[in-house]
Amino acid sequence: xxxxxxxxxxxxxxxxxxxxxxxxxxxxxxxxxxxxxxxxxxxxxxxxxxxxxxxxxxxxxxxxxxxxxxxxxxxxxxxxxxxxxxxxxxxxxxxxxxxxxxxxxxxxxxxxxxxxxxxxxxx
Amino acid sequence: xxxxxxxxxxxxxxxxxxxxxxxxxxxxxxxxxxxxxxxxxxxxxxxxxxxxxxxxxxxxxxxxxxxxxxxxxxxxxxxxxxxxxxxxxxxxxxxxxxxxxxxxxxxxxxxxxxxxxxxxxxxxxxxxxxxxxxxxxxxxxxxxxxxxxxxxxxxxxxxxxxxxxxxxxxxxxxxxxxxxxxxxxxxxxxxxxxxxxxxxxxxxxxxxxxxxxxxxxxxxxxxxxxxxxxxxxxxxxxxxxxxxxxxxxxxxxxxxxxxxxxxxxxxxxxxxxxxxxxxxxxxxxxxxxxxxxxxxxxxxxxxxxxxxxxxxxxxxxxxxxxxxxxxxxxxxxxxxxxxxxxxxxxxxxxxxxxxxxxxxxxxxxxxxxxxxxxxxxxxxxxxxxxxxxxxxxxxxxxxxxxxxxxxxxxxxxxxxxxxxxxxxxxxxxxxxxxxxxxxxxxxxxxxxxxxxxxxxxxxxxxxxxxxxxxxxxxxxxxxxxxxxxxxxxxxxxxxxxxxxxxxxxxxxxxxxxxxxxxxxxxxxx
Numbered sequence: 008x009x010x011x012x013x014x015x016x017x018x019x020x021x022x023x024x025x026x027x028x029x030x031x032x033x034x035x036x037x038x039x040x041x042x043x044x045x046x047x048x049x050x051x052x053x054x055x056x057x058x059x060x061x062x063x064x065x066x067x068x069x070x071x072x073x074x075x076x077x078x079x080x081x082x083x084x085x086x087x088x089x090x091x092x093x094x095x096x097x098x099x100x101x102x103x104x105x106x107x108x109x110x111x112x113x114x115x116x117x118x119x120x121x122x123x124x125x126x127x128x129x130x
Numbered sequence: 131x132x133x134x135x136x137x138x139x140x141x142x143x144x145x146x147x148x149x150x151x152x153x154x155x156x157x158x159x160x161x162x163x164x165x166x167x168x169x170x171x172x173x174x175x176x177x178x179x180x181x182x183x184x185x186x187x188x189x190x191x192x193x194x195x196x197x198x199x200x201x202x203x204x205x206x207x208x209x210x211x212x213x214x215x216x217x218x219x220x221x222x223x224x225x226x227x228x229x230x231x232x233x234x235x236x237x238x239x240x241x242x243x244x245x246x247x248x249x250x251x252x253x254x255x256x257x258x259x260x261x262x263x264x265x266x267x268x269x270x271x272x273x274x275x276x277x278x279x280x281x282x283x284x285x286x287x288x289x290x291x292x293x294x295x296x297x298x299x300x301x302x303x304x305x306x307x308x309x310x311x312x313x314x315x316x317x318x319x320x321x322x323x324x325x326x327x328x329x330x331x332x333x334x335x336x337x338x339x340x341x342x343x344x345x346x347x348x349x350x351x352x353x354x355x356x357x358x359x360x361x362x363x364x365x366x367x368x369x370x371x372x373x374x375x376x377x378x379x380x381x382x383x384x385x386x387x388x389x390x391x392x393x394x395x396x397x398x399x400x401x402x403x404x405x406x407x408x409x410x411x412x413x414x415x416x417x418x419x420x421x422x423x424x425x426x427x428x429x430x431x432x433x434x435x436x437x438x439x440x441x442x443x444x445x446x447x448x449x450x451x452x453x454x455x456x457x458x459x460x461x462x463x464x465x466x467x468x469x470x471x472x473x474x475x476x477x478x479x480x481x482x483x484x485x486x487x488x489x490x491x492x493x494x495x496x497x498x499x500x501x502x503x504x505x506x507x508x509x510x511x512x513x514x515x516x517x518x519x520x521x522x523x524x525x526x527x528x529x530x531x532x533x534x535x536x537x538x539x540x541x542x543x544x545x546x547x548x549x550x551x552x553x554x555x556x557x558x559x560x561x562x563x564x565x566x567x568x569x570x571x572x573x574x575x576x577x578x579x580x581x582x583x584x585x586x587x588x589x590x591x592x593x594x595x596x597x598x599x600x601x602x603x604x605x606x607x608x609x610x611x612x613x614x615x616x617x618x619x620x621x622x623x624x625x626x627x628x629x630x631x632x633x634x635x636x637x638x639x640x641x642x643x644x645x646x647x648x649x650x651x652x653x654x655x
Contacts, residue, residue: 021222022222022229025225036141116233
């Protein structure tokens with residue numbers, strides 16, 4: 008099982024990774040991407056089960072990545088959780104249109120994030 | 131936290147793999163890397179002459195297999211990478227811990243702004259504090275108003291482990307207004323087993339933080355830990371932060387509650403005021419309100435006025451023609467004040483009038499009403515009452531005085547004489563009481579002035595009484611005036627005397643006067 012963490016801020020990637028690290032003991036592989044392009048590339052190559060996807064990113068934003076994934080045969084089953092900064096206007100409708108499975112706000116609740124990953128992966 | 135493993139270290143997520151691969155090919159081989167279970171992770175699998183362990187702390191994560199010098203070199207690199215990764219993880223763990231704290235405090239502020247009730251705020255704050263700081267018991271002590279005693283608005287864990295609201299700990303935190311850690315060395319876990327003999331004694335660590343808002347301390351938050359781990363300065367700082375958030379929210383809740391109370395109180399007052407207004411209207415409707423009451427009669431004139439000290443009063447008066455000649459009139463004053471007095475007044479007034487209209491003698495009327503009042507007196511109240519019947523044709527006055535201030539007879543010449551106070555005890559006071567009757571003769575132009583004790587006992591701001599002496603003096607001066615003007619004169623003198631001092635009792639006056647001359651009058655001139 009694989010989880011992809013996509014965020015342009017290194018410290019946030021590190022935090023999410025740290026939050027999810029205990030899943031490695033259950034055989035989950037954690038992957039990282041620093042922008043939208045890289046994320047899409049990794050998704051196509053690695054076929055992760057779950058993607059935590061930041062919305063505001065350079066090059067390709069989270070909506071576009073999500074839209075591309077959900078349009079592509081063989082990828083659309085991948086669970087995508089959009090991450091959006093609290094206080095930032097989040098376009099729920101847009102999130103739904105691009106097919107996101109869920110969204111969470113940052114600062115995220117580490118326990119909730121881990122719990123969500125567990126339930127998506129069924130572990 | 132996930133276990134460190136060579137497999138993850140050499141995996142895709144790390145940048146170490148290419149360097150390790152390069153080193154393996156550069157060193158004299160063959161070299162292989164095995165995990166702790168003996169699975170080959172990288173390089174060639176061959177039983178080499180040397181197995182160099184890659185250990186971290188107490189655990190062996192795997193081995194490097196190959197020629198001694200090469201295996202040692204690769205092993206050294208791997209140990210370095212493992213140590214670096216462990217360091218990174220420790221740091222990341224610390225950062226995540228801080229991030230969790232930030233998140234929870236952020237969450238707390240958000241939750242608290244949505245709550246408007248002290249115990250809900252306290253529960254929520256305590257819940258968040260528990261998630262951030264280990265504790266076996268905890269509570270939030272608040273006082274609703276400055277000077278009120280502290281009480282627990284929320285708590286968890288063992289009650290016995292928490293300080294009493296009046297304890298020295300709580301006092302000290304409130305007084306000094308700073309957070310503190312207290313480690314109680316004595317035994318805490320099981321008081322029933324008596325003093326410990328030593329060895330395994332655990333101590334209780336307690337951490338307090340004041341709930342301060344706008345320079346005042348509303349209460350405090352306390353956590354205790356009986357597991358033996360003392361609280362740290364970091365815990366203290368964190369609890370202080372939570373306390374600041376909580377105090378602001380509790381302050382808001384208290385202010386909100388005060389506002390709600392004030393509004394509710396005002397609503398109740400308004401409702402009571404409305405009821406009193408209604409009661410006052412009903413009470414006044416029981417008494418004569420139209421003057422002159424008998425415009426067709428030229429042989430006498432009568433006037434009365436009642437000024438209640440409160441919304442509803444305990445004084446009463448009335449007058450009525452029993453037949454063409456006989457004018458019945460009464461004045462009374464119920465013991466006590468306010469609504470109970472008003473109810474008793476309504477009852478007494480109604481009884482006296484009902485019985486009087488039968489046309490029986492005043493003393494019989496008083497006895498009868500007394501009997502009725504005694505029969506169903508549940509309130510131990512009583513009323514003074516003067517009831518008289520004036521024959522307007524002959525000038526004969528028959529009366530009975532049930533403990534009331536004796537009325538004054540105002541002679542047309544200006545003489546003021548109190549009537550003989552014959553009668554009996556106040557109505558409703560004593561059982562089976564007989565009442566005496568008395569009589570007096572009025573001549574042409576003579577009048578009567580009836581009043582309640584509110585007149586002579588009216589106070590000025592020096593608490594001096596208006597007094598009967600002053601009343602008599604005023605009556606003497608006003609002796610020649612019509613009834614209405616007699617009352618108006620007394621009234622204006624009273625107002626001048628009290629000069630705005632608050633009225634403490636009801637003031638009631640009734641004046642009746644026979645016409646000064648009338649053809650066919652049978653009474654003595």
